[in-house]
Amino acid sequence: MNRFRTTVDLAAVRPSRLIRTWTSRAVGTHAVALMLAGLAAAPAGAAPPEDLGDAPAAFDFGDAGPARATLAGPRLGSDVTADAIDPETGASVNAGPTAKGDPGDDALSGFGPLRTGRLDTVTTTVALTRVSTSARVCGWVDFDLSESFTSAERACATAATGATSATLTWTGRPADVAVSYLRLRVGTTAAQVERPVGLSDTGEVEDYPVRFAATPPPPRPALTLTASATPSTVSAVGQVVTYRLTASNTGAAPLTDLAFVADGLPGLGRLSCGTLTSLDPGRSVACTATRKTTQADLDFGSVVNLARVSAEAPGGSTTDPTDDVVALDEATVGVTVRTGLKLTTLFKPASAKKGTTVTLTLTAQNTGNVPLSEVRVRSTLQGLSALTCKPKSGSSLAPGSKMVCTAKYTVSAADAKRGKVTAPATVRAEAPYGDPDDRADDVVAATTRTLSVKKPVAGTGASGSTTPHSSTGQRLADTGGTSIALLAGFGFLVASGVLLLLAGRRRRS
Numbered sequence: 001m002n003r004f005r006t007t008v009d010l011a012a013v014r015p016s017r018l019i020r021t022w023t024s025r026a027v028g029t030h031a032v033a034l035m036l037a038g039l040a041a042a043p044a045g046a047a048p049p050e051d052l053g054d055a056p057a058a059f060d061f062g063d064a065g066p067a068r069a070t071l072a073g074p075r076l077g078s079d080v081t082a083d084a085i086d087p088e089t090g091a092s093v094n095a096g097p098t099a100k101g102d103p104g105d106d107a108l109s110g111f112g113p114l115r116t117g118r119l120d121t122v123t124t125t126v127a128l129t130r131v132s133t134s135a136r137v138c139g140w141v142d143f144d145l146s147e148s149f150t151s152a153e154r155a156c157a158t159a160a161t162g163a164t165s166a167t168l169t170w171t172g173r174p175a176d177v178a179v180s181y182l183r184l185r186v187g188t189t190a191a192q193v194e195r196p197v198g199l200s201d202t203g204e205v206e207d208y209p210v211r212f213a214a215t216p217p218p219p220r221p222a223l224t225l226t227a228s229a230t231p232s233t234v235s236a237v238g239q240v241v242t243y244r245l246t247a248s249n250t251g252a253a254p255l256t257d258l259a260f261v262a263d264g265l266p267g268l269g270r271l272s273c274g275t276l277t278s279l280d281p282g283r284s285v286a287c288t289a290t291r292k293t294t295q296a297d298l299d300f301g302s303v304v305n306l307a308r309v310s311a312e313a314p315g316g317s318t319t320d321p322t323d324d325v326v327a328l329d330e331a332t333v334g335v336t337v338r339t340g341l342k343l344t345t346l347f348k349p350a351s352a353k354k355g356t357t358v359t360l361t362l363t364a365q366n367t368g369n370v371p372l373s374e375v376r377v378r379s380t381l382q383g384l385s386a387l388t389c390k391p392k393s394g395s396s397l398a399p400g401s402k403m404v405c406t407a408k409y410t411v412s413a414a415d416a417k418r419g420k421v422t423a424p425a426t427v428r429a430e431a432p433y434g435d436p437d438d439r440a441d442d443v444v445a446a447t448t449r450t451l452s453v454k455k456p457v458a459g460t461g462a463s464g465s466t467t468p469h470s471s472t473g474q475r476l477a478d479t480g481g482t483s484i485a486l487l488a489g490f491g492f493l494v495a496s497g498v499l500l501l502l503a504g505r506r507r508r509s
Contacts, residue, residue: 049082052092055207058147064198073202077106113211143172149196174212221313222251227331235336255311263306303333340367345449353454354416364427366397372429421451
């Protein structure tokens with residue numbers, strides 16, 4: 001195969017001559033011509049291509065000129081594109097608010113968003129290639145939104161030969177909700193790379209937009225308390241009530257140092273609780289305690305147990321109760337009120353005769369479960385002496401207590417004729433929270449006691465004494481004395497005879 005060989009001084013030959021140069025048949029004429037034309041188009045001594053940042057032009061203002069790097073040595077990522085300087089702004093022609101005008105920026109897969117209002121530590125990994133010797137990597141984040149990069153906003157790392165990545169860590173406080181910017185530089189000369197602007201003789205420059213977002217509120221701590229009682233109503237002294245207090249973490253933050261408190265009901269037992277070390281969101285813990293019902297509970301009409309639970313939220317102070325998370329609830333036990341009175345009466349002796357004085361005893365007893373006030377016992381028996389009561393009339397009676405009243409009564413002739421004494425009696429009292437002016441709501445009991453009275457025997461004189469006689473019809477035993485009745489009968493017969501004799505003489509005349 002014949003070949004045509006020639007030696008050409010590319011700097012001295014015009015493009016038109018280079019295009020017409022022939023070489024081997026295996027090489028396409030047009031391809032060679034285009035290559036040579038491109039080389040000939042670059043004048044001798046032209047500046048090497050550079051990479052610039054594409055953040056807004058304000059970040060590259062200053063005497064040192066924009067951040068730029070000669071495309072040689074290590075790279076950020078694997079791709080790079082050369083940029084030109086805009087003569088009007090002095091920054092890259094690709095600079096702009098999106099910082100996405102350079103398609104070769106590929107060192108980061110993502111960055112941000114960063115939360116505003118709090119000091120945060122931010123770490124990112126920067127991809128590297130072509131690190132044939134030790135290189136310096138630096139980055140800046142405009143935390144204060146001043147449209148400039150300061151040394152306080154810088155993070156740097158050294159990449160050893162052959163490194164494929166570098167880790168940068170910043171500590172800063174994003175100033176406000178806005179779009180900020182991140183600048184990365186890599187190069188072999190540390191003094192050049194550690195400046196946010198100016199030229200470095202090796203490396204690359206990349207800019208990225210960074211979103212500063214509002215800081216979300218901290219996880220909201222929330223605590224609820226449910227108090228319950230079993231049974232829900234009581235009616236007797238000594239009845240046991242079990243109280244159950246259930247605390248639930250209904251927020252999004254764990255809670256610690258739970259503390260339960262009941263309101264100090266007299267007689268309430270010690271709370272028995274589960275583990276109180278911590279309470280994660282969605283979890284609950286319960287405590288129980290028991291108490292016996294008292295007469296005071298029944299008198300009041302209900303029992304209210306006010307309960308409280310407190311806990312420490314994340315970041316709270318264990319010595320400061322004002323920052324505790326607190327929940328309250330109450331368990332109310334109702335009272336079934338029973339009012340009742342019982343009245344009994346008793347005559348002593350149980351039977352009598354005319355003229356006998358008997359004692360009437362009236363006993364009123366509170367058969368309900370609440371106290372009664374203004375207890376008064378009365379009887380409508382005519383001729384009954386004034387009642388004497390203990391405790392005195394008008395006093396209060398506790399459940400089960402009694403009021404005993406007594407009075408005297410003398411059996412009359414009318415009672416003897418009837419053969420009985422009837423003693424109606426009534427007791428009346430005021431119920432708790434009753435209206436003293438409304439007799440309709442009073443507690444009342446009534447009863448009637450009958451005393452058996454011996455009736456007089458037929459034929460009794462005015463004095464009520466009876467003539468003795470034998471139940472067998474025989475004459476009474478003679479005691480030897482002249483009978484007054486016999487003498488009286490004899491005198492009556494004599495007088496009758498005289499009167500009949502005188503009456504006969506008058507008729508004959």
